[in-house]
Amino acid sequence: MMKCLGCYKETGAxxxxxxxxxxxxxxKIGSVLGFNAPxxxxxxxxxxxxxxxSISGVQLKYSLHxxxxQLALTDKAGQ
Ligand SMILES: [Zn+2]
Incomplete structure (x- = not known):
């Protein structure tokens, strides 16, 4: 069993x-991003x-859609 990447509950995907x-x-979305980490x-x-x-906090944040x-970087219409 693997753990869900969203909530860490045991799941099969x-x-x-x-x-x-x-x-x-x-x-159904892949777990590997199509771009490198910053x-x-x-x-x-x-x-x-x-x-x-405009999400507050210390961590770096990027728009994805x-x-x-696949999740991809975007400069507008992030989801
Ligand atoms: Zn989950």
Missing amino acids: NYCTPCRRALFDAI AANNISVFQQYSKQL LEGN
Whole structure:
């Protein structure tokens, strides 16, 4: 059994059904992102995607949206 990436309950998939429904409109989504994590050599790319976010807190945050069943960086219409 694996743990749901949303709530850490035991599940047979990356996300349990309630999390998949709540987060991704029930779309089955991969657990591997199609882009690299922020690092010194690509941080400027990420900054383009965080300009319009207004979520408070210390962690870096970026806008993502669904492209098919993949999460992708976006500069508008983040989900
Ligand atoms: Zn879950």
